[in-house]
Amino acid sequence: MSRSQAIQQAQSQFDSGEFQQTLARRVAIPTESQNPERGAVLTSYLDTEMRPAFEAMGFDCQTLTHPKARAPFLFAQRIEDPALPTVFGYGHGDVIRGLESEWKPGLSPWRLTESEGRWYGRGIADNKAQHSVNMQAMANVLKTRGKLGFNAKYLIEMGEETGSPGLRELCEANKTLFNADLLVASDGPRLRAERPTVFLGSRGSMNFDLTIEARQGGHHSGNWGGLISNPGIQLAHAIASIVSPTGQIRIPEWVPKELPDSVRRALADCEVDGGADGPTIEPWWGEPGLSPAERVFGWCSFEVLAYKTGNPDTPVNAIPPRAWARCQLRFVVGPNPDDFLPALRRHLDRQGFPMVKIAATREEMFHATRIDPEDAWVQWAVASIAQTSGKKPAVLPNLGGSLPNDIFTDILGLRTVWVPHSYPGCSQHAPNEHLPPALLREGLSIMTGLYWDMGAGNTPHSV
Structure with a gap:
């Protein structure tokens, strides 16, 4: 049996409608982790969908828990030979709130619906379809080869x-159990759909929050205008000192000293395109001298x-007596996160804004990660991927958004290769979440080829 036969098996399985039926069943489970009433549903997704699918492929499954998590984790592994390379997979079965009333007529977050060449449903893009593609790809290799030819470990969480x-704590406590050569996972969008x-x-x-508390209560603007400070104006000027009128960050500690040559080479042929539904890129905004791809994948941005x-x-x-702003810094590898807020404090004081209070929010800070x-x-x-698709893949040193990827790189010590099966215009986290089925079909072919090659004996592990 051959690589091409495994990929043909993947395409036939998709074209038969079998993959669509599996995905429809998973989409129908309302795994809203932001909804406190869905706790039992989160567990049900692992018990009724994930565990049976992994066990059918000969994986040993165990439920793992941690006091910080509202729902358990499912860990599945298939060890064929300790001498073989081991790949670690990850996915999440929870979704953002359904927002049922805001979907287009005829659509529902909990029903996979095909309309105008797209599949709609909550989790289609994030992340049910993505981990379903990867799981089915492994099943295709097993059916064709009779074995994977590598060791596989997979973690599904329900709180992403x-x-x-x-x-993070679960991975800290299970470093030996999760030991592997490489993480291969899927989340986020492709650079472009095609x-x-x-x-x-x-x-x-x-x-973080910036706040000015000038006084108790508001005061009549006719009687007091020109006599007392306006926090709204002061905070606007403070924010304006952080970035230029064209969005260039003015705090040196917030940006890398340089863009590494390997990052420049990787991004040289990457064109950012949100598709027909995406906004138009404004070339004058952000760090001057960088391409759009370098600005979003290689640099930092303040919002x-x-x-x-x-x-x-x-x-x-x-x-008004008060002004408040919720701000965000997206950052790449290089700058020191521990100095972000102290550097901001120094900057605002130098600029004459000691009245501005700075406070980190309760939201967890995601750390920047990037492998060469x-x-x-x-x-x-x-x-x-190029062999399977006949296309040159885009290689992004890092996603423009944020993931808890440092858990895998820093705690588990893994190289991380993410192969996304979505696209920028998918309405992820919004009503009408969708994907073109052709993208999923190609993704299934790509992952089947990737897992086939993982077991073919010519990986960096065995060279």
Whole structure:
């Protein structure tokens, strides 16, 4: 039996409608981890869908728990020979809230619906279809070869959409159990729908609040205008000192000293395109001298997520006593996260804004991760994907968004190769989440080829 036969098996399985039926069954389970009433549903997804699917492939399954997590984790492994390479897989079965009332007529978050060449349903993009593709790809290799030819370990969690509580501690406590050569997982979007993509880490993310508390209560703007400070104006000027009018960060400690040559080479042919539904890229915004791909995948960005002063809903003729902004820094490997807020404090003081208070939010800070795009495992994966798809994959040193990838790189010591099966316009986390089935079909072929090659004896592990 051959590689091409395994891929043909994958395509036939998809075209038969069998994969669609499996995915429809999983989408129908409302695994909203942000909804406190869904605890039993989260566990049910592992027990009724994940465990039977892994056990059918000869995996040994065990349920793992941690006090920080609202739902258990499922760990599955198939060890064929300790001398073989071991690949670690990861996925999450929880989804963001369904937002049922906001979907288009005829669509539901809990029903896979095919319409206008797209599959709709909550979890189609994030993450049920993505881990379902990878699991089915392994099943295709087993059916064709009779064995994987490598060792496989897989972890499914049910709390990713609430910050993965307990995942870090679980991995700390199970380093030996989770030991592997490489992580291969799928989440996030491709660079473009039609171009296979590999990303090797993620940008970090830190949210914080800026606040000015000037006084108790508002005061009439006619009687006091020009006599007392306006926190809304002061905070606007403070924020404006952080970035230029074109979005360039003005705090040196917040950006890398340089863009590594290997990152530049990897991004040289990467064109950022959100598709027909995405916004138009504004070339004048952000760090000057960088391409759009370098700005989002190789550099840092500062955003104001929300801003409030006075009463926006019913403005009155009063100078507000308070102004508040929720801000965010997305950052790459290089800058020191421990110095982000101290550096901001120093900057605001130098600029004459000692009245601005800085406070980290309760949201977990994601750390930046990136492995070398020229690593042997990366080049092996890229060659496999290119052979299957007939396309040159985009290699992103890191995702523009954030994932708890440092758990895998820093705690488990794994190289991380992410092969996404989504695209930027998928409406992830919004109503009408969807994917083109052709993207999933190609993803299934790619992963079947990748897992076939993993067991063919020519990986960096065995060379």
